[in-house]
Amino acid sequence: MGARKILHLDLDAFFCAVEELHSPDLRGLAFAVGGKPNERGVVSSCSYAARAKGVRSAMPMSHALRLCPELRVVAPNHARYQAASEQVMSILHGHTALLEQLSIDEAFLDLTDLPQPGEELARMLQTQIREQTGLPCSLGVAANKLVAKTATDVAKARHRGGGYPSAILVVPPGEEAAFLAPLPVQSLWGVGPKTAESLKTMGVETIGDLTGFSEAVLMRRFGVMGHELYLRARGIDERPVTTEHSARSISQEITFEKDIADGARLRDTLRSLSEQVAFSLRSKRLCAGTVKIKLRKSDFSTFTRQVTLEQPADQDGVIYAAALSLFEGLWEKGQPVRLLGVGTSRLGPRAQQLSLWDTANQKERRLLDALDGLRERFGEEVVQSGRKLKGR
Numbered sequence: 001m002g003a004r005k006i007l008h009l010d011l012d013a014f015f016c017a018v019e020e021l022h023s024p025d026l027r028g029l030a031f032a033v034g035g036k037p038n039e040r041g042v043v044s045s046c047s048y049a050a051r052a053k054g055v056r057s058a059m060p061m062s063h064a065l066r067l068c069p070e071l072r073v074v075a076p077n078h079a080r081y082q083a084a085s086e087q088v089m090s091i092l093h094g095h096t097a098l099l100e101q102l103s104i105d106e107a108f109l110d111l112t113d114l115p116q117p118g119e120e121l122a123r124m125l126q127t128q129i130r131e132q133t134g135l136p137c138s139l140g141v142a143a144n145k146l147v148a149k150t151a152t153d154v155a156k157a158r159h160r161g162g163g164y165p166s167a168i169l170v171v172p173p174g175e176e177a178a179f180l181a182p183l184p185v186q187s188l189w190g191v192g193p194k195t196a197e198s199l200k201t202m203g204v205e206t207i208g209d210l211t212g213f214s215e216a217v218l219m220r221r222f223g224v225m226g227h228e229l230y231l232r233a234r235g236i237d238e239r240p241v242t243t244e245h246s247a248r249s250i251s252q253e254i255t256f257e258k259d260i261a262d263g264a265r266l267r268d269t270l271r272s273l274s275e276q277v278a279f280s281l282r283s284k285r286l287c288a289g290t291v292k293i294k295l296r297k298s299d300f301s302t303f304t305r306q307v308t309l310e311q312p313a314d315q316d317g318v319i320y321a322a323a324l325s326l327f328e329g330l331w332e333k334g335q336p337v338r339l340l341g342v343g344t345s346r347l348g349p350r351a352q353q354l355s356l357w358d359t360a361n362q363k364e365r366r367l368l369d370a371l372d373g374l375r376e377r378f379g380e381e382v383v384q385s386g387r388k389l390k391g392r
């Protein structure tokens with residue numbers, strides 16, 4: 001099996017970058033987003049010009065102002081950050097469903113299936129995000145999540161100067177342990193201050209130092225965690241990029257200008273809503289496990305019904321068939337309808353290229369089964385492949 005292509009993306013000074021987009025006069029200034037100093041506010045995000053003066057996030061604002069008296073303090077606009085984050089994540093979703101969002105400004109992507117080298121993919125994403133949102137970001141590329149995230153952190157830490165880092169760092173497969181070795185052991189994922197303190201008493205300062213201990217010794221000292229430490233210190237991390245679509249849903253609804261009581265029109269509407277939903281599923285490379293409908297009567301009473309599909313689906317016909325059967329069970333002939341909606345949930349990534357394989361395999365399987373049936377009935381000679389027949 002070849003190495004995976006895992007990318008870790010982190011937006012640079014995210015809140016500040018969004019604020020600069022809204023107030024270009026902030027550009028290049030030392031400023032911080034956060035609470036007011038007289039209200040015991042802390043720094044949520046600070047510009048790189050402020051960082052150059054020693055300001056850091058999570059620092060009390062009053063302290064930040066002592067370090068940097070000209071610091072401009074900007075009140076946070078969380079709705080703005082949420083909207084910008086959604087914009088970025090939807091750009092990423094355009095490339096893969098294998099996206100794991102870690103926080104408002106951080107995500108893992110598994111781009112193993114794409115043909116381009118990891119570095120090229122990272123540049124492409126960085127350019128696309130800058131062009132479409134105006135936001136800078138840094139990326140780490142590696143064969144696993146642990147090393148990809150560490151690569152981003154290292155790339156950002158190496159950055160000097162007042163501007164955004166917009167850094168990209170690639171750790172080629174096989175070089176994980178060498179890349180991690182010189183880093184302080186605290187930078188290893190899962191090593192908190194307590195573990196770091198404990199490791200220090202064993203003479204461990206860097207991740208490389210940690211590789212000097214056998215798994216047995218580490219397990220005696222740290223239990224199951226010792227096993228993890230042993231693997232992580234060597235840059236080994238098999239965890240998959242996990243998508244979290246379980247809470248999400250994709251739906252479409254329409255409120256009629258005038259209530260509709262005509263069954264044919266309602267079914268037509270249901271079909272077009274189903275097609276729109278199926279199309280968004282496919283464009284996000286997702287399949288839905290559940291289909292539901294929503295129906296509002298003219299008196300505003302609202303009903304929903306849902307059904308679990310036999311197999312997750314993204315096809316117009318499957319979504320429509322499920323929606324229609326729910327509709328037939330809910331709607332009484334002649335009843336005026338004010339609003340109609342089709343929704344899907346329990347979303348999961350479509351099994352990417354595998355699904356093509358599966359379909360091809362299923363077709364082949366069916367063909368083979370049919371041929372087998374013929375063989376049984378009429379004997380071997382009857383069955384010849386198309387190519388053989390054409391060749392005659």
Ligand SMILES: [Mg+2]
Pocket residue numbers: 010011012013014105
């Ligand atoms: Mg960030």
